[in-house]
Amino acid sequence: MELELAAARLAELGHSTRLAIFRQLVRAGRQGVAVGDIQQQLDIPSSTLSHHLSRMIKVQLMQQRREGRTLYCQLNFDVLEQLLGFLYAECCAGERTPFTLTKLE
Amino acid sequence: MELELAAARLAELGHSTRLAIFRQLVRAGRQGVAVGDIQQQLDIPSSTLSHHLSRMIKVQLMQQRREGRTLYCQLNFDVLEQLLGFLYAECCAGERTPFTLTKLE
DNA sequence: TTGACAATTCCATATTAGTCGAAATAAAAT
DNA sequence: ATTTTATTTCGACTAATATGGAATTGTCAA
Numbered sequence: 001m002e003l004e005l006a007a008a009r010l011a012e013l014g015h016s017t018r019l020a021i022f023r024q025l026v027r028a029g030r031q032g033v034a035v036g037d038i039q040q041q042l043d044i045p046s047s048t049l050s051h052h053l054s055r056m057i058k059v060q061l062m063q064q065r066r067e068g069r070t071l072y073c074q075l076n077f078d079v080l081e082q083l084l085g086f087l088y089a090e091c092c093a094g095e096r097t098p099f100t101l102t103k104l105e
Numbered sequence: 106m107e108l109e110l111a112a113a114r115l116a117e118l119g120h121s122t123r124l125a126i127f128r129q130l131v132r133a134g135r136q137g138v139a140v141g142d143i144q145q146q147l148d149i150p151s152s153t154l155s156h157h158l159s160r161m162i163k164v165q166l167m168q169q170r171r172e173g174r175t176l177y178c179q180l181n182f183d184v185l186e187q188l189l190g191f192l193y194a195e196c197c198a199g200e201r202t203p204f205t206l207t208k209l210e
Numbered sequence: 211t212t213g214a215c216a217a218t219t220c221c222a223t224a225t226t227a228g229t230c231g232a233a234a235t236a237a238a239a240t
Numbered sequence: 241a242t243t244t245t246a247t248t249t250c251g252a253c254t255a256a257t258a259t260g261g262a263a264t265t266g267t268c269a270a
Contacts, residue, residue, distance in 0.1 A: 003121055003124055003125060003128070004121050006124060007118070007119050007120055007121040007123075007124040008119070009119075010115050010116075010118045010119035010124065011115075011116060011119025011120065012119070013112070013115045013119070014112055014113070014114075014115035014116025014117070014118070014119040015112055015116065015257090015258085016108055016109050016112040017258090018112075019108055019111060019112040019115065020108060022195065023108070023195050026195050026196055034216085035216075035217060035218095036215095036216065036217080039217090044259090044260090045259075045260050045261080046216085046217060046218080046260095047217090047218075047219080047220090047259080047260055047261075047262090048258075048259055048260060049217090050217065050218055050219080051218095051219095051257095051258075051259080051260095052258090053217095053218095054218085054219095055257095066266085066267090068216090068267065068268070069215065069216050069217080069266070069267045069268065070215095070216060070217085070267095071216075071217065071218090080196065084192065084196075087189065090127065090128050090131050091131055091185065091189075120227090120228085122228090139246090140246075140247060140248095141245090141246065141247080144247095149229090149230090150229075150230050150231080151230095151246085151247065151248080152229080152230055152231075152232090152247090152248075152249080152250090153228075153229055153230060154247090155247065155248050155249080156227095156228075156229080156230090156248095156249095157228090158247095158248095159248085159249095160227090171236085171237090173237065173238070173246090174236070174237045174238060174245060174246050174247080175237095175245090175246060175247085176246075176247065176248090
């Protein structure tokens with residue numbers, strides 16, 4: 001992943017509301033969470049939430065899937081993996097390597 | 106590290122100029138890089154660069170040390186470690202864990 | 211086919227971020 | 241002391257982001 005894209009994705013994680021959304025998405029795993037559930041947890045107006053979700057979608061951090069009248073948000077784990085991979089590639093280029101990354105199968 | 110602080114730090118990495126600075130800092134390791142060297146690499150006005158550096162300092166991602174008339178910028182590896190640790194803690198809370206984090210001694 | 215529910219889009223507004231020239235500060239060299 | 245080099249702070253401007261009420265779209269149920 002090139003720098004511009006990584007920066008755009010990090011910027012989306014760099015907002016407390018969106019990071020809180022991200023956290024919920026991670027915990028929900030593959031099946032995702034309904035927008036309404038996220039809203040209840042965060043207690044913010046739906047239009048504000050929608051705005052944040054659309055930003056995250058724009059950089060492919062997550063996607064949505066409709067099921068009846070509820071929309072489920074699911075994290076794109078592969079994109080997250082790319083992003084963390086990018087950060088690690090940068091970190092491991094230094095003289096001191098604070099971590100190693102092990103991708104699980 | 107709590108969510109607010111993590112978000113603030115991620116936001117600083119979420120800008121292409123600052124992410125490029127971050128990359129240089131990582132590669133430079135403990136001894137750091139001179140502000141002038143960063144500027145030469147990125148080819149941006151010094152006032153713009155200074156502004157970005159002060160933002161990164163404000164969230165403790167880096168610090169400066171003076172040596173004669175040149176200022177060296179050094180990454181706070183421990184803070185980076187905390188930040189990545191936070192992200193990992195979030196990632197590993199899901200039903201599917203994409204990675205494991207191994208901190209090296 | 212109307213009503214309720216789930217969520218988005220539209221719109222307006224307030225706040226914050228990003229950029230960069232010019233002036234200021236700090237340290238060394240002449 | 242003055243100049244040069246290194247970098248920051250100030251000030252002004254523009255662009256982007258964040259927020260939320262109101263109107264809209266999509267889906268189901270009665």
